[in-house]
Amino acid sequence: MRQFAFRLDAVLGARNVIENVAGASSTLAAVQTVRAEPDGHTLYLGSNVSQVIAPVMLKLSYDPLTALAPISQVTTSSSLVAVSTRYGVKNFAEFVAKAKAEPDGVFYGTSNVGFQIPAVQISRIAGIKLVNVPFKGGAETVTAVLGGNIPMIIGTPPTILPHVEAGSLVALCATSAERSSVMPNIPGASEVGLKGLDSVAWFGLFAPAKTPSDIVAKLHAAIQTVVSDKSLYQALGKEGLEPRGSESPEAFARFQRKEYDENVAIIREAGLAPT
Known part of the structure; x- marks a missing residue:
């Protein structure tokens, strides 16, 4: 996120401050965002772990598909x-x-x-x-x-x-x-020969659910500008990550829903989810 933050500073003309909130697969950080004012000044760096896997494994106080407004995917990575x-x-x-x-x-x-x-x-x-x-x-x-x-x-x-x-x-x-x-x-x-396997990890930015659509759109546009920065590819590549934006906030929401549905089925089939 630090690689994105200072680049977003230049695009948005505002300083982005990162607060590390550890615990429960980053869902504690999500809770803080859910409770924040929906004004675009508090964003959450979520992932497939926090938004797809953890909700199946843990009892959360919020619905990851409705309590946060998807803005854009920011990275993808293969294992x-x-x-x-x-x-x-x-x-x-x-x-x-x-x-x-x-x-x-x-x-x-x-x-x-x-x-x-x-x-x-x-x-x-x-x-x-x-x-x-x-x-x-x-x-x-x-x-x-x-x-x-x-x-x-x-x-x-x-x-x-x-x-x-x-x-x-x-x-x-x-x-x-x-x-x-x-x-x-x-x-x-x-x-x-592993036809049908396409399992990737990802990170994405989210805002509180009631954030106005024009603010979400502005943040989405800023992220796409940053994702196109070639220097970002070199910086994130060292960590095994590839920059990846989203066509629109709605497209990112559909992507998250698809990931959730597919992975919930796999987790439950494998007996990884608590009964």
Whole structure:
């Protein structure tokens, strides 16, 4: 958000101040925005985790689809699927063939539920069994794979790519349907036969629900200007993120609804949601 903030300063002619509110998958920050004056001066940086996954996993005091006014998506990012070189495969096809022969399935590590969603889809599409081992963070997950405790990891490009380049991990595919500009040498899901898999993470800006439409439109236009800044691509690329705007606030709202409906079904099917 800091990369967006100072660029928005120049476009809007006003200083943007960032307040970090941690906790409950960023939903505590959302609550503050829901309760704020709908004047365009309090915005919320939400994500697929806070707006799609957390509402299914947690009991929230607000409806993420109605309590906030979607302004625009700001980034997209694909996760990366990789295995240890010790697993003895060179590509996704070889991995599937070996995984199908594993009686107990393949154990994979993740640092949050968001990475489990593509794993559930991979299991179903490829006809293999994947067993999640949760860790507290990406570095801890990588350490477990490098140490031979588990063979597979699904995580962010910045966490995994350095070890792919060092030759200790083998990249199998991105979780997005097409290749990501952040890791152009890694095949997208559709290229390796995972038809229908297009699991990406995203961030977007929201305002309180009753924010006037003209203010939302002005903020949306400002964000599209910032997203087109080429220097932003370089800055965010280091974090595995790609700038991505929205055609309109309404288009972003439809995108969020589609993400919510599709992922809620996957989460519940996989038994990740509390009963």
